[in-house]
Amino acid sequence: MQSVGNNIAVCYNKKMQIIELRNVSYEYPIDSENGIMALDNVSLSIEEGQFVVLCGANGSGKSTLAKLLNGLILPTKGSVFVYGANTVTQDDSDIYKIRSKVGMVFQNPDNQMIASIIEDDIAFGPENLGVPREEIIKRVEWALSVVGMSAMRKHTPFKLSGGQKQRIAIAAVLAMRPSVLVFDESTAMLDPKGRAEVMQVIHSLNKEQNITVIHITHHMEECIGADRVIVMKEGRLVFDDKPEVLFRQYDFAKDCKLELPVIAYITHLLGQRGIVMPEVQTEEEFAEALCRLL
Ligand SMILES: Nc1ncnc2c1ncn2[C@@H]1O[C@H](COP(=O)(O)OP(=O)(O)OP(=O)(O)O)[C@@H](O)[C@H]1O
Ligand SMILES: [Mg+2]
16 A cells, blocks of 8 residues: 555554554644644554554654554544553553553653663663562563663663663663554664664564564654555655655655655656666665666
8 A cells, every 4th residue: 555645544464453543633732722633534553563664744743643552642533442452441451551562762862761770770660560579670681681781781871872872761661561662753863873773773672572663753764674654744644655665756755855765866866867766675775776777
């Protein structure tokens, strides 16, 4: 499926659909009569184990969609289901299920640090969930090893690089054993090295820990390796397909204010000269395809 201008529900039937939005709208109240329509009749399913990139211009509704996924906000219209539980539930066990299944990592790692020693920071979440002490110790060890920060466990997080801090923030969420992780521009404040580090961790969480990933970003090269890219525009879903399909739609992407990777631009320029390149994601694939053409 490609452009979804009419917000048709997207179904991939291979695996279990763990997140489902049915005709969801969300309006931020301004006063008793007016509001800002941030999401407009969005329907969407995400299957277990997928790596989904969510992109779109500033104000297109990405963070609003993210917050709906673990019940931080509730839809004005429509329904959000997480592992079958409706986020509007009054049932405590469903609320617990939704909050514990979907973890969120935000843009600024400094705002996500709580304790002055790394291992205490990571233990904080499971402690709050009432996890037994021995299990917390195991989880802290596991989470630190997954993000490659075991050696720093006794250090303070405040002196780390941006990328390292963000890896600690990811470990802190991981220690709560979520099945889905939503990264809301978690690479936005990082330099290229930090961004690469964090992207590597996010991919390993998806591939090795089977965590479903929803990665919100303005860096379009971070679509590479994703199963699926969803583009939002003015509160609606306007594209849902593989990265290589988006990379071929230069004018559409520009209209959605997306800065596609350079290979997409060159593909576009070649297309204008009558040279049709195959769908590729990476620079290596692009070079190979070009060599074959030559
Ligand atoms: N707390 C709020 N109160 C009122 N309006 C809000 C609030 N948060 C977001 N909005 C509005 O809702 C719309 C969607 O915002 P949202 O933050 O979801 O967009 P976004 O795609 O995440 O943007 P960005 O790329 O800048 O993070 C925008 O028009 C925004 O101004
Ligand atoms: Mg946002």
